[in-house]
Amino acid sequence: MDFKQTLLMPKTEFPMRGNLPNKEPKMQEEWDEQKIYEQVQKRTEGKPLFVLHDGPPYANGDIHMGHALNKVLKDFIVRYKSMAGFHAPYVPGWDTHGLPIESALAKKKVDRKKMTVAEFRQKCAEYALKQIDNQRTQFKQLGVRGDWENPYITLNKDYEAAQIEVFGEMAKKGYIYKGLKPVYWSPSSESALAEAEIEYMDKRSASIYVTFDVKDGKDLLDGDEKFIIWTTTPWTIPANLAISLHPELEYAVVKVGEVKYIIAHEMLAKVSEILEWENAEVVKTFNGKEADRLVAKHPFYERDSLIILGEHVTTESGTGLVHTAPGHGEEDFLVGKQYGLEVLCPVDEKGNFTDEAPGFEGMFYDAANKEITQKLEEVGALLKLEFITHSYAHDWRTKKPTIYRATNQWFASIKQFREEILAEINRINWYPKWGETRLYNMVRDREDWCISRQRTWGVPIPVFYGEDRTPIITDETISHVSKLFREHGSNIWFEWDAKDLLPEGYTSEHSPNGTFTKETDIMDVWFDSGSSHQGVLVERPELKRPADVYLEGSDQYRGWFNSSLSTAVAVTGKAPYETIISHGFALDGKGRKMSKSVGNVVVPSKIMKQYGADILRLWVASVDYQADVRISDDIIKQTSEGYRKIRNTFRFMLGNLHDFVPKQHTVADQDLQEVDRYMLMRLQELIEKVRYAYDHYEFSTIYHNVHNFCSIDLSSFYLDFAKDVLYIEGEDNVRRRSLQTVYYEIVTALVKLLSPILTHTTEEVWSHIPGVEETHVQLTDMPEPKEIAGKEELKAKWDHFMDVRDDILKALEEARAEKVIGKSLEASISLVAKDEKTKALLNNMEHLHQLLIVSEAQVVENHTDAKEYEHVHVHVEKHTGETCERCWVASDTVGQDEVYPELCTRCADIVKEHYADVE
Numbered sequence: 076m077d078f079k080q081t082l083l084m085p086k087t088e089f090p091m092r093g094n095l096p097n098k099e100p101k102m103q104e105e106w107d108e109q110k111i112y113e114q115v116q117k118r119t120e121g122k123p124l125f126v127l128h129d130g131p132p133y134a135n136g137d138i139h140m141g142h143a144l145n146k147v148l149k150d151f152i153v154r155y156k157s158m159a160g161f162h163a164p165y166v167p168g169w170d171t172h173g174l175p176i177e178s179a180l181a182k183k184k185v186d187r188k189k190m191t192v193a194e195f196r197q198k199c200a201e202y203a204l205k206q207i208d209n210q211r212t213q214f215k216q217l218g219v220r221g222d223w224e225n226p227y228i229t230l231n232k233d234y235e236a237a238q239i240e241v242f243g244e245m246a247k248k249g250y251i252y253k254g255l256k257p258v259y260w261s262p263s264s265e266s267a268l269a270e271a272e273i274e275y276m277d278k279r280s281a282s283i284y285v286t287f288d289v290k291d292g293k294d295l296l297d298g299d300e301k302f303i304i305w306t307t308t309p310w311t312i313p314a315n316l317a318i319s320l321h322p323e324l325e326y327a328v329v330k331v332g333e334v335k336y337i338i339a340h341e342m343l344a345k346v347s348e349i350l351e352w353e354n355a356e357v358v359k360t361f362n363g364k365e366a367d368r369l370v371a372k373h374p375f376y377e378r379d380s381l382i383i384l385g386e387h388v389t390t391e392s393g394t395g396l397v398h399t400a401p402g403h404g405e406e407d408f409l410v411g412k413q414y415g416l417e418v419l420c421p422v423d424e425k426g427n428f429t430d431e432a433p434g435f436e437g438m439f440y441d442a443a444n445k446e447i448t449q450k451l452e453e454v455g456a457l458l459k460l461e462f463i464t465h466s467y468a469h470d471w472r473t474k475k476p477t478i479y480r481a482t483n484q485w486f487a488s489i490k491q492f493r494e495e496i497l498a499e500i501n502r503i504n505w506y507p508k509w510g511e512t513r514l515y516n517m518v519r520d521r522e523d524w525c526i527s528r529q530r531t532w533g534v535p536i537p538v539f540y541g542e543d544r545t546p547i548i549t550d551e552t553i554s555h556v557s558k559l560f561r562e563h564g565s566n567i568w569f570e571w572d573a574k575d576l577l578p579e580g581y582t583s584e585h586s587p588n589g590t591f592t593k594e595t596d597i598m599d600v601w602f603d604s605g606s607s608h609q610g611v612l613v614e615r616p617e618l619k620r621p622a623d624v625y626l627e628g629s630d631q632y633r634g635w636f637n638s639s640l641s642t643a644v645a646v647t648g649k650a651p652y653e654t655i656i657s658h659g660f661a662l663d664g665k666g667r668k669m670s671k672s673v674g675n676v677v678v679p680s681k682i683m684k685q686y687g688a689d690i691l692r693l694w695v696a697s698v699d700y701q702a703d704v705r706i707s708d709d710i711i712k713q714t715s716e717g718y719r720k721i722r723n724t725f726r727f728m729l730g731n732l733h734d735f736v737p738k739q740h741t742v743a744d745q746d747l748q749e750v751d752r753y754m755l756m757r758l759q760e761l762i763e764k765v766r767y768a769y770d771h772y773e774f775s776t777i778y779h780n781v782h783n784f785c786s787i788d789l790s791s792f793y794l795d796f797a798k799d800v801l802y803i804e805g806e807d808n809v810r811r812r813s814l815q816t817v818y819y820e821i822v823t824a825l826v827k828l829l830s831p832i833l834t835h836t837t838e839e840v841w842s843h844i845p846g847v848e849e850t851h852v853q854l855t856d857m858p859e860p861k862e863i864a865g866k867e868e869l870k871a872k873w874d875h876f877m878d879v880r881d882d883i884l885k886a887l888e889e890a891r892a893e894k895v896i897g898k899s900l901e902a903s904i905s906l907v908a909k910d911e912k913t914k915a916l917l918n919n920m921e922h923l924h925q926l927l928i929v930s931e932a933q934v935v936e937n938h939t940d941a942k943e944y945e946h947v948h949v950h951v952e953k954h955t956g957e958t959c960e961r962c963w964v965a966s967d968t969v970g971q972d973e974v975y976p977e978l979c980t981r982c983a984d985i986v987k988e989h990y991a992d993v994e
Contacts, residue, residue: 095687339395541585
């Protein structure tokens with residue numbers, strides 16, 4: 076007889092190989108055809124609403140690893156919530172305005188000078204929509220589920236109309252104003268920038284020490300002294316109007332040779348070293364406030380430089396005297412305003428000097444550094460020139476340096492409602508906790524937000540001007556413009572005349588002749604996306620404001636988290652979110668930033684083609700996403716190994732459920748074998764841990780717990796010893812059906828727990844589980860941990876057994892190394908308990924040899940050759956019996972059965988009972 080035919084070996088059509096790159100796209104097509112998103116929404120209708128509001132990625136280029144990390148994390152949350160008793164719609168969005176799209180068209184040789192503004196804007200819109208289609212396809216390939224056919228897009232008419240309403244509401248409350256102020260200006264973009272659009276990079280700059288002769292020392296100075304300032308921006312010297320001193324600092328007149336200089340007294344040693352002074356003599360000291368309104372001469376213009384007082388002056392660097400150009404610095408502007416100084420800004424929008432800087436007209440500001448330094452040297456005002464490398468503000472899009480430049484801009488006055496924002500920051504939940512401090516500190520020091528941009532592609536600032544140039548922003552004009560945008564889109568701002576954009580018959584005391592003009596600047600793109608709480612959460616009926624969660628990269632503390640909070644608090648007095656979750660950046664395997672020039676970019680599409688989206692999703696689940704994360708081919712290979720372990724666990728359990736019909740064969744909990752009840756209890760512990768981790772957004776905890784459960788609890792123990800029951804016993808054997816019952820519970824629970832993460836694989840597993848009623852696992856609920864009778868006693872007993880088992884496994888491993896045995900089934904072991912608890916455990920343990928996967932296990936009082944371990948003494952020897960050809964157990968009973976002498980008596984009895992007709 077072929078005894079193989081008498082074994083109940085695993086049978087399943089669930090393949091060992093995932094073949095994910097081929098299977099996943101087909102699965103995604105089926106989901107689209109079946110409208111799986113709509114099915115999920117219908118199933119959860121009426122349940123408590125949970126809204127994760129999607130921060131809009133920029134519609135330009137293929138998705139990168141940061142995009143993949145972000146969207147997959149969001150998908151984990153939304154999928155989990157929809158299986159955990161919530162109605163969780165997910166509306167993806169895109170940010171579509173701004174300079175990168177203008178630049179992309181320029182690279183495509185679109186000549187904007189040959190078309191109207193409206194025509195160019197139409198080209199920008201068409202480009203953005205193509206980019207959305209491309210990115211949408213790639214996001215769907217990741218297995219991200221959402222309302223992809225109805226996303227929100229910041230260029231849509233309704234969205235723009237809602238944004239106008241937000242602007243109008245802020246203006247109504249007095250938060251919007253126009254003013255002349257120095258702002259970050261990008262000559263490369265020819266536009267003002269907000270703080271959120273600034274990044275800091277190293278820059279090499281000239282560091283100069285310059286003298287200003289005293290013109291009027293009044294009664295304090297003799298008049299032959301020289302003030303010394305220090306600056307790293309020589310190009311701002313033509314705009315100098317003053318020198319700032321700290322009112323409380325002590326200043327010294329220092330004689331070096333025949334020349335007298337003025338510096339902060341405490342800076343004497345440092346300045347002497349830098350300027351290589353020898354025998355510097357302090358001839359006089361005075362307090363800063365005594366020098367208020369003294370007058371110095373500009374080094375090379377016939378112009379006064381007023382001595383003024385400012386609290387911003389420090390002695391951290393320089394000389395304790397600060398060169399002050401109100402047109403090129405925020406602190407300079409503020410202190411200059413107190414003294415009534417002109418706001419001189421002799422640099423145009425391209426960064427070139429105007430005729431307000433005689434001698435340097437037309438020069439690019441950075442190139443003029445050399446000319447200005449030479450001029451200072453010519454007039455004898457340059458004491459020292461050296462070069463330093465320091466952190467400097469750059470335009471985050473063009474990567475070129477920015478300057479401070481005074482221009483007329485539109486501002487949102489954050490300081491007017493800053494305390495409300497700070498109160499909201501303290502109220503909401505933060506993951507990680509340090510996010511609260513980070514955003515709090517940003518807002519605490521924020522005065523104004525520059526919201527105007529001198530660009531074309533964006534939402535226009537809806538302001539009209541009367542004949543006297545007074546800005547007109549009223550409820551009536553805002554409401555009318557909003558309605559027009561909702562009907563026609565914002566292009567009409569550039570196509571229609573001002574009078575046609577105003578309400579019919581509109582009059583204003585600022586335009587007695589009925590002549591109006593309109594603002595040509597557009598809004599900062601952060602105002603666009605920051606208005607999404609109105610344009611999406613309020614406008615979309617399936618959503619709500621505030622959202623439960625905003626989840627984005629850590630760079631969004633200065634970006635979307637910040638702008639959304641500012642506009643929402645301004646309009647509603649409340650934050651637009653209850654919880655903020657941030658993730659780190661995706662780095663290469665060595666922890667370096669990804670860069671095309673370095674050649675270390677890991678592309679999501681490549682990983683999906685080679686390994687599959689589920690491997691990428693599992694990687695996301697395996698990392699500590701709240702910090703920066705690393706990804707490389709080696710890391711993805713390791714993730715694949717983890718995936719293989721989980722997949723093989725599923726396959727083994729499915730294979731052993733081939734003859735299990737849940738409705739017929741399920742064993743009631745109280746009738747299960749004790750080891751099966753213990754594993755059922757271990758499953759409940761896992762469910763509890765995993766549910767807690769999902770609720771607290773701790774996805775790596777889920778991965779590690781599930782992986783350990785598959786590797787340690789299942790593969791190394793439960794699935795391993797059970798083969799001797801599942802394969803060997805008769806089909807309806809009580810112990811076999813007990814095991815299968817728990818296998819079934821484990822496989823269905825694990826598939827549900829992993830469904831938000833391994834979206835494609837769990838759907839595939841689900842289709843092979845016998846007796847499940849729902850067509851898709853994503854249309855089911857998360858398992859709830861259930862109470863197991865006698866749990867504490869069961870846990871105490873079997874946890875102790877697992878500890879004792881560890882001792883025995885060590886002993887078997889040592890015996891194998893010493894060539895006493897080969898496989899563990901060759902072993903006969905003798906166990907001596909070291910304490911009463913262990914003795915009672917072992918004496919009352921049924922099927923002990925089977926649980927330990929040995930051929931024989933005896934509990935004895937003592938054994939002279941046994942080795943000592945933590946809980947037991949163990950002696951391992953090779954079993955003297957023959958090996959049964961059916962169960963591979965060594966037994967003294969092999970040969971005792973007359974019909975089947977090749978078998979042990981246990982197997983012989985099973986074959987006679989169940990397989991008498993097998994040849």
